[in-house]
Amino acid sequence: MKQFNRRDFLKAASVAAAAGVVSGCAHSGSVHTSAPMQQGRSVIGLVAPKMDVVRVGFIGVGQRGYGHVKRMSHIEGTQIVAICDTHTGVLERAANYLVDTGVAKPALYSGSERAYQQMLERQDIDIVIISTPWAWHAPMAIDTMNSAKHAFVEVPLALTVDEMWQIVDTAERTQKNGMMMENVNYGRDELMVLNMVRQGVFGELLYGEAAYIHELRWQMKELEHKTGSWRTQWHARRDGNLYPTHGLGPV
Template sequence: MSKIQKPRIGIIGLGQRGFDLLRVVFVPMAQHDIIEITACCDFYEDRAEKGAAYTEEQLGKRPFTTTNWKEVVDHPEVDAVLVLTAWESHVDMCIYSMRAGKKVGVEVGCTYNIEDCYRLVRAYEETGIHCMMLENCCYGRRELMALNMVREGIFGSVVHCSGGYMHDLRDEIVNGDVNRHYRQRNYLLRNCENYPTHELGPIMQILDINNGNRFVTLNSVSSCAKGLHEYAVEHRGADDPVSKLNFAQGDIVTTVLKCADGRTVVLTLDTTLPRSYSRGLTVRGTKALYTMDGDYIFFDGNNHEATVKDLVNNPENAAEDLSAKYEHRIWKEYRENPIGGHEGIDWLAYNAFVESIREDITPPIDTYDTATLMCISTLSEQSIAMGGAPVAVPDFTSGRWITRTEIQEEAKGYYTLKK
């Protein structure tokens, strides 16, 4: 493929997430002459119309509008496709786009069987067109700062990482039948680590997964499911149909991943009990510790009896005070002119995707990374069903992870995560 200076983008999926991205990322990108929005699509006609009308209002030109996603992919004025739909539809839409010669970016999500991941990889290997998972947390300020510190050797040898998705979603899930949100049916029918990519995406960069290292085994266990039922009874009444449903998804899912080099990862899914938001990134090394909860760095030689309060209030440990020293280059520049949603991480992730099109380079999160992130839900579902038994993590690179370290030396693009 050739470079495309101003990619023409087709958007598939304009629900809550899709429309928010249109408003805070895509339209501003078009206003900055980075992209052109040429197609809007959603299964629901009102959502497609809302997205198209907003685009026309802001940019003065109405995009092609449809409820048939294949019409977006096949449209001659679409260079690249953004898949922002329900999880169940991601893989088929991505593969169809790749085989149509369109580069594709897909919002975070999970798969329902391992074969879908292999199908995605085969589509790349047969077409040469990558699918980039748009994992915005890979561009989080603290995630990139931790990655920069790892690359600078501040942690010594990294031994263990942890993180997860800790976010009270009870209202969104319980009322999914009203607000047309796909999470409700997933929580009714599956019990798994359904949202692993926060923080696994950033952790994969820290541990060089698919670039000299890989995941080999996974174990998952789940708690019982109480939170959604009690929330439904309290907020919709005991006689409401949703209150009579049995949600399969456990309230807390804990997943352990073992790497080929012996390092470990713990992921936590915690979305159906009352709590504050956290991604909980923690990096443990032989010389230092960073934890997002508390936002401090503990260095070898610090007082091991210091409390969290002591560390948070000490400028020699508080991450914000140390950011001038360890901030990643991307965030040093971004903070001078911040744009976009989710504190900037959406703007950075989507610009990374667009850069891969404009420069015709491998995206920073490539198809192998995308497949690895997607497969975790299926593997965790299997492990939970077997009482937490270990399951093998597929090697989607077919052994090339051993030699793909060359990617780090040859990484191109401003938004690369490899250097």
């Protein structure tokens, strides 16, 4: 793996993969099969120095992000430092939950779509969990790594191949992790099957099939606020699987 070259890999994989996946996910119809000049040392196998306490910041706590706040508050060795959201109602809800459970109230950031950048100026945050509308994922991840923090981003990590390369370049230059949090990889069923595969229960696997079937029409009606206020627009503009990693990830 130390000799892994991302450009050699792209030559073999990008043509086949881009045609099948990118066409359904990207903003534009163009497909880029060449890699830009490498910006720094590869982050394949990157291991961050051990932290006795992981100091956490959140961008977006409307639905999924609020769940992350609740779960993170119960993990030993973590400290929730700051939370940012453009909607003051959900921002206060997350802060009140922490206070009610005996956790110190974090610093709160709001007021504009760029308020998160003020939060990123803090020097007491190690990682940032991003759970915002899709169009903000790549810009926020890039800004997070540029501020010397690790970025953990909800699906999808980016919307175009160009954005993906910007994330790779930023990670290599800053030596910070930019991870897409594909939660389906870590479900009990998926981890059970993975364990069975590793133990040879199924023999040698030669074929895998993936799909994403999820009833979300109720969510699409949330036009004033919540996920439907922005995700409905994507379903209206794109015809395809907008969440391919939920199926492809476990396979």
